[in-house]
Amino acid sequence: MIIQSSQTPLNNEYDYIVVGSGAGGGPVAANLARAGFQVLVLEAGGNEEPLDYQVPAFHALSTEHDDLAWKFYVQHYEKEERQKSDERNYLDGKVVNGAPRHGIFYPRAGTLGGCTAHHAMIFISPHNSDWDYIAELTGDASWVATKMRDYFVRMERCGYFNRWSDLFNSARHGFSGWLPTSTADPKLLARDFSLAKLVFAALKQPFESHLASASDLIKQILARFDPNDWRRIKEGFVGAAFTPLTIRNGKRYGTRERLTETMQEFPDGLTIKLHALVTKVKLTADNRATGVEFLDGARLYRADPKAALTGEVTARRVVVGARREVILAGGTFNTPQILMLSGIGPAKDLRAHGIEPRIDLAQVGCNLQDRYEVGIVHKMKQDFEILRNASFVTPPAGEVGDPELQEWRNHGRGLYATNGAVAAIIEKSAQGLDDPDLYMFAVPGHFSGYRPGYSELVREVKNQFTWVILKGHTNNSAGWVRLRSADPRDPPDINFKYFDEGNDTSKNDLEGVVAGVEYVRSITASKFTKDLIAAELVPGPNVQTTEQITDFVKSNAWGHHACGTCRIGREGDSVLDSRFRVWGTKGLRVVDASVFPRIPGLFILSAVYMIAEKASDAIIEDGRNPL
Numbered sequence: 001m002i003i004q005s006s007q008t009p010l011n012n013e014y015d016y017i018v019v020g021s022g023a024g025g026g027p028v029a030a031n032l033a034r035a036g037f038q039v040l041v042l043e044a045g046g047n048e049e050p051l052d053y054q055v056p057a058f059h060a061l062s063t064e065h066d067d068l069a070w071k072f073y074v075q076h077y078e079k080e081e082r083q084k085s086d087e088r089n090y091l092d093g094k095v096v097n098g099a100p101r102h103g104i105f106y107p108r109a110g111t112l113g114g115c116t117a118h119h120a121m122i123f124i125s126p127h128n129s130d131w132d133y134i135a136e137l138t139g140d141a142s143w144v145a146t147k148m149r150d151y152f153v154r155m156e157r158c159g160y161f162n163r164w165s166d167l168f169n170s171a172r173h174g175f176s177g178w179l180p181t182s183t184a185d186p187k188l189l190a191r192d193f194s195l196a197k198l199v200f201a202a203l204k205q206p207f208e209s210h211l212a213s214a215s216d217l218i219k220q221i222l223a224r225f226d227p228n229d230w231r232r233i234k235e236g237f238v239g240a241a242f243t244p245l246t247i248r249n250g251k252r253y254g255t256r257e258r259l260t261e262t263m264q265e266f267p268d269g270l271t272i273k274l275h276a277l278v279t280k281v282k283l284t285a286d287n288r289a290t291g292v293e294f295l296d297g298a299r300l301y302r303a304d305p306k307a308a309l310t311g312e313v314t315a316r317r318v319v320v321g322a323r324r325e326v327i328l329a330g331g332t333f334n335t336p337q338i339l340m341l342s343g344i345g346p347a348k349d350l351r352a353h354g355i356e357p358r359i360d361l362a363q364v365g366c367n368l369q370d371r372y373e374v375g376i377v378h379k380m381k382q383d384f385e386i387l388r389n390a391s392f393v394t395p396p397a398g399e400v401g402d403p404e405l406q407e408w409r410n411h412g413r414g415l416y417a418t419n420g421a422v423a424a425i426i427e428k429s430a431q432g433l434d435d436p437d438l439y440m441f442a443v444p445g446h447f448s449g450y451r452p453g454y455s456e457l458v459r460e461v462k463n464q465f466t467w468v469i470l471k472g473h474t475n476n477s478a479g480w481v482r483l484r485s486a487d488p489r490d491p492p493d494i495n496f497k498y499f500d501e502g503n504d505t506s507k508n509d510l511e512g513v514v515a516g517v518e519y520v521r522s523i524t525a526s527k528f529t530k531d532l533i534a535a536e537l538v539p540g541p542n543v544q545t546t547e548q549i550t551d552f553v554k555s556n557a558w559g560h561h562a563c564g565t566c567r568i569g570r571e572g573d574s575v576l577d578s579r580f581r582v583w584g585t586k587g588l589r590v591v592d593a594s595v596f597p598r599i600p601g602l603f604i605l606s607a608v609y610m611i612a613e614k615a616s617d618a619i620i621e622d623g624r625n626p627l
Helices: 024-033 056-062 128-138 145-153 186-191 194-210 214-223 230-235 256-264 334-341 346-352 401-409 458-462 508-524 546-556 605-623
Strands: 013-019 039-042 071-073 089-094 097-108 156-157 179-181 239-241 270-273 276-281 288-294 317-330 374-378 423-427 438-444 464-472 480-482 493-495 534-537 588-590
Touching: 013 288, 013 605, 024 039, 024 256, 024 270, 056 230, 056 458, 071 179, 071 493, 089 256, 128 145, 128 605, 145 588, 179 230, 179 334, 186 194, 194 438, 214 480, 230 256, 256 270, 270 534, 276 334, 317 334, 317 423, 334 480, 374 508, 423 508, 438 508, 464 508
Parallel strands: 013 039, 013 317, 039 270, 156 179, 317 588
Antiparallel strands: 071 097, 089 097, 239 423, 276 288, 288 317, 374 464, 374 534, 423 438, 438 464, 480 493
16 A cells, blocks of 8 residues: 655556545545546645544544644634624734734644544434435435435444344444444443533433323334434434444544555555645646646645745646546635636636636635534533543653553543543424424533634643534525635635624524523523532623623634535536536536535534545446546
């Protein structure tokens, strides 16, 4: 198995070039190689693998680890007074990683595996309406939910559901796919009475409110609170849930592992070139993609915290050809940037940066969407016992580390083999909604949003408890990604246009998050928690009225599921057709989170994996035709 270094020459051509190795590009590249094609993956990052990558409980640390991270700084609002309303979140010229930064920290990953290298490993199926909407929008029946579930079954290797307890697999889990799923060991709660009591208080309310009869109890037990059980998805899962995770033998599992395992099995089919910053797609006169151009060098992109931010950087410019297709999978920020640098995008904007338009696609970079999340943080009356022996520190070479790390290394279990979520509740923020739109999960620790240095609180705080409220099915799609310059090393200009500046005229997004705050407070006000909680720290006792909670949400909400900037849809009002092909081109597709016309479900990872499997089928089907 060889991952190409900058000194190793590439072939002049490959059947397919996949730009990006994350949840979209990684599975596509692996599937194409396994189908017998010659595939080149171009990844701008490296393949360093510190413990912050491997240990599930270190996932917050991985988002700020300089060997893994791309650190974007984005705008939530255009109006300066609102953008600066929360000094904890907004950076106005503050020096971070050696340079002044402006905006709000938005962690992405610049490493093999993309954002599967730093995400929280939560794997929850989209709702059926997410797929049926695309089928209706495009007129392509292959997108209907019942068919899309086949891709979920195909890729999953479920490790938490007893397949023999459901002989007809009514749950529609997969047991022989490439992606392992598991759950945290519930016995961990036995280590900490206070934490167990908090979890009981949290789950008691939704459990009781959604159990109407003995038959409901049996159904809950059979489904094991599983949000990925097909039966529960069809009926609109609400209530207490456990959290499925993409963890194998106590370690993170993502597309890095899928790619490296594919290289071992198909060494002649898959080549990975690291430190390759793609600058443009090469197009013929009739707009057929024939390859890509990239800069060959480490840490060239200025979102990399170790990148040289000023002065000239010498990097070899390389062109490599694609006999069949180029597949862009750089993610919601970088894929539209590459398209625009290639002359595909809003013509007026391209000309403003000196780029001659090849295809005037006005929707490239538009339709930027995200979740809204806030954290409700409490100070406990005493430290959590379960955190006593957890330092969350990588020890120096030759040292064994804390007891939790030793248990993880020796047995692949314990606190460090989890992502930290100890309870979860799925609910609707308002009656009448077709799908549940709130996912609320609890973690021992402090998490009130992304800001530089936030992950250090994982190490420092032992007596705080956070409810994270995630608002799914958001309506706002007014955000955008635009070129900052024609320099491919410059991150684009990104604005999510939150709340009042967006296009959610129903205000369901804002009201939904407020409803989530009120729901969590009804749990923490329980008699079961009074002897445990000392105080609410965030938003705090001074935020009580609906108006005050609303203002808190506007100033403190964040997201990390950006999508939609190269959306699938109808010709003239989208970027892609229903087979992921860029309108007006030949041999050019996009397969990543940017393809969604509407943000799917509650967590985006499973949806991206599923569209990667679907895209693989479409590409392989077309690839069987002679050149």
